[in-house]
Amino acid sequence: MFSAKSLRPAEDIGQSVADEPVAAPRAFWFLGGIAAVAWLTDAAVTGWLPDIDDFDRTGLLAWVMAGIGAILAAIAVLGSLVPKNVAERARYSGPWLLLLSGVFLAWELTTAKFTVLPRPFFASPQAMLEVFTDDYPRLGLSVAHSLRLLAGGYVIGAMAGFAAGVAIGWSRAVGYWAHPALRLLGPLPATAWLPLAFFAFPGSYSASTFLVALATGFPVTVLTWSGVAGVNKAYYDVARTMGASQRFLVLKVAIPAAMPSVFVGLFMGLGASFSVLVVAEMMGVKAGLGWYLQWAQGWAAYANMYSALLVMALMCTGLITLLFRARDKLLAWQKGLVQW
Amino acid sequence: MVSTAARFVEPAPPGSALDVLNVSHAFALDGKTLPVLDRVSFRMEAGELVALLGPSGCGKSTLLRLVAGLEPPSTGTLLVDGQRIAGPHPSRVVMFQDPTLYPWRTVRANVSLGLEARGLLRAQGGRVDEALRLVGLTNFETAYPHQLSGGMAQRVSLARALVNDPTLLLLDEPLGKLDSMTRITMQGELVSLWQRAGFSALLVTHDVEEALFMANRVIVLSDRPAAIKADIAVDLPYPRHRGDPRIAELRREVLGLLGLDANW
Numbered sequence: 001m002f003s004a005k006s007l008r009p010a011e012d013i014g015q016s017v018a019d020e021p022v023a024a025p026r027a028f029w030f031l032g033g034i035a036a037v038a039w040l041t042d043a044a045v046t047g048w049l050p051d052i053d054d055f056d057r058t059g060l061l062a063w064v065m066a067g068i069g070a071i072l073a074a075i076a077v078l079g080s081l082v083p084k085n086v087a088e089r090a091r092y093s094g095p096w097l098l099l100l101s102g103v104f105l106a107w108e109l110t111t112a113k114f115t116v117l118p119r120p121f122f123a124s125p126q127a128m129l130e131v132f133t134d135d136y137p138r139l140g141l142s143v144a145h146s147l148r149l150l151a152g153g154y155v156i157g158a159m160a161g162f163a164a165g166v167a168i169g170w171s172r173a174v175g176y177w178a179h180p181a182l183r184l185l186g187p188l189p190a191t192a193w194l195p196l197a198f199f200a201f202p203g204s205y206s207a208s209t210f211l212v213a214l215a216t217g218f219p220v221t222v223l224t225w226s227g228v229a230g231v232n233k234a235y236y237d238v239a240r241t242m243g244a245s246q247r248f249l250v251l252k253v254a255i256p257a258a259m260p261s262v263f264v265g266l267f268m269g270l271g272a273s274f275s276v277l278v279v280a281e282m283m284g285v286k287a288g289l290g291w292y293l294q295w296a297q298g299w300a301a302y303a304n305m306y307s308a309l310l311v312m313a314l315m316c317t318g319l320i321t322l323l324f325r326a327r328d329k330l331l332a333w334q335k336g337l338v339q340w
Numbered sequence: 341m342v343s344t345a346a347r348f349v350e351p352a353p354p355g356s357a358l359d360v361l362n363v364s365h366a367f368a369l370d371g372k373t374l375p376v377l378d379r380v381s382f383r384m385e386a387g388e389l390v391a392l393l394g395p396s397g398c399g400k401s402t403l404l405r406l407v408a409g410l411e412p413p414s415t416g417t418l419l420v421d422g423q424r425i426a427g428p429h430p431s432r433v434v435m436f437q438d439p440t441l442y443p444w445r446t447v448r449a450n451v452s453l454g455l456e457a458r459g460l461l462r463a464q465g466g467r468v469d470e471a472l473r474l475v476g477l478t479n480f481e482t483a484y485p486h487q488l489s490g491g492m493a494q495r496v497s498l499a500r501a502l503v504n505d506p507t508l509l510l511l512d513e514p515l516g517k518l519d520s521m522t523r524i525t526m527q528g529e530l531v532s533l534w535q536r537a538g539f540s541a542l543l544v545t546h547d548v549e550e551a552l553f554m555a556n557r558v559i560v561l562s563d564r565p566a567a568i569k570a571d572i573a574v575d576l577p578y579p580r581h582r583g584d585p586r587i588a589e590l591r592r593e594v595l596g597l598l599g600l601d602a603n604w
Contacts, residue, residue, distance in 0.1 A: 232440070234436060234438065234440045235440060235442060237410055237434070237436075237440075238434075238436070238440050238453070238500075239453065239457055240410065240428045241408050241409075241410065241428045241429075241430070241432070241433050241434050242428075242430050242433060242453055242454035242457050242458070242500075242504055243428070243429065243430040243454065243457050243458045243504075244457035245457070248456075248457050252456070252457075253442070256442070256444045256445075257442070257444070259444070331444075333443055333444045333445075333484045333486070334443070334444075
């Protein structure tokens, strides 16, 4: 008779995470209290100590710091009234928030208050804040331009790379002709094509799209190919004995089996596309974050440059997070944590 | 496992007869040819359960691949119900030693594979439920393969084969990697399934007891290249008992043929 005995009990799977002992919320969150005091100190120093020069956003910065301090103080004192997940997140971030208050204090003192670090190369916190409050239209437009160029090139490159990888992995004839070309031209950095691309394409936008697609396409091709070539041959035998067509073998066996490898390629392609994007925007395209960086440097607007770097970092990490979310969703069968 | 349904699918498919006529086969290995089958000939009647028994690596699994149509034989002919085997066909489905379930598909989607491949899933999806019920996995249809024990995975593999309504089920050491207790249970399950469903079955195994417990005929093969050493009828009714003196007698005879009777 069949019984569930031969199955690993469901409780064995993924239990450890859920049952991890969580510290019972105490009446007063001590670390939070210290962090609150530290941020309020930052606010006081920023607001009351005179600046070395005219900064427009010193007041706003002080208020932001005071706001952080006030929120921390509220969570520290009234922890039991705050939603549980918010309180837990705050507790987890506590040490980081404390460290950051120290960093901001040191930064504020060494730039805006006493100019220990040479101007204009080192921007003050309020100068960077000013970029976000005053230059956000240009910064936002740059992000939009970068995203448009990146998305266009990445999607084209990923799709072309995926199709090429499947074709090379599946067909011996395609592999014969594509392999040497791929081997010779693939490792060439996409940026090396830059002069040729700007000359061969009608505009800098299409040229840059091509370069981003090229940078994405190579890793996606190679890893899709290796994924398809590495599929367990027994999977094909199983499907063939059940009357599967060639089309079924490609679409329903080879491609799903290769997906873990394809995602490694998509991840590597995304990284490569960032670097090509920035170079293309610095060299030819008159828009985007790469262009903004170049422009800011030309005007010695260092605060703008640092702000653009920060925005770029957030954009890149956000896109990679998005890719990983998609992977976790599509490859849930692989993780070994699926519950039913 | 078989208490739930008194029948498999209606109408119950009649078993196929198999003729293996003078089949030899060889592999190319490092520029040399490696003969694996040497003029093998036998006939299997419709509805029989025949065991191919031989030492490890003797070529019995290769013979099964030829019957499945996954490879053509070097020389010789294979006929199913008088028709030459030219390629794979869902009526001759294989259950392999490894479950070879697709890890990205749930249990249900794995069992649906054959119907999906032939575009029959929409029309005949009910057969999936039937097959799952038959192997006792109705409650696990949304599980992924990595969540199953070895025995359960092999049952899914069995359901995946049965959903195709095989007339000749090819069993390639299907219980070889299971623990001995699960193996004993599943031997009984396979026999009762075969008795009720009416298909023919060709079982490749290197387990003498398994062959004698399950099959009505045991074909003993020699070392590579495999040739038929003996064709033994197991004249015992089902259900059989492992301690039956007749089984002990036959086991001694078969082990003798395999040169392993010294310790028995």
